[in-house]
Amino acid sequence: MHITVHQSIYIHFLKVGSVSNSSVLQIGSAGSIQAQSDLYNTGEYTEPAMSAEPESGAETPLVPLSPP
Template sequence: MHFTIHQSINIHLLKIGSITNSSVVQIGSTGSIQGQSEQYNTGGFTEEAKTAEVATEVEETPPLVPLSP
């Protein structure tokens, strides 16, 4: 069964609270959403990155941007 849907959508304000690596914003109708992930070597790196070090002590430094309570 196939459906053809024609839509006209006017968006006056779109407010997104937060964005993560796997965020999806859907406007309109869709039959399925397929994930897509792409990696690009824009820095021209030729070697693997160094292994991250685990911090053993937590520093009590304030954030650079004041956060609301």
Template sequence: MNFFIQQDIRIHSIRINSLVNSSVLQIGSCGLIKPISNLFNTGGYTQPAPPLEIPTAPYAPETTYPILVPLPGTIT
């Protein structure tokens, strides 16, 4: 079964709050929307990335910084 649709769409103003990579904005009729995903090596890398180094100890800052704004009840 074939449908022949002739449309005249005029958009004077359109507001789109959010449009992300997987969104589809459709105005009018569409017979078929085919998803596509392309991966490109834009950095020209030739080898896999090195493995992550996972720290064995939890993060602890080595430097303590002074309180810049005096808090109520503290002695300066």
């Protein structure tokens, strides 16, 4: 069985508030979606950020992040 889809999309205005590392913006239908990751240093940082430390008294996450 073959299905043929003809589609026309007219976009007059598109505003994207933010895009995170795992975001997918799709308009219309696609046979496949290819992953793409771009990293931009918009703050002109010259060295890596400090390692994150857990806050004192922080609660355990509801969903474990690693196996026990």
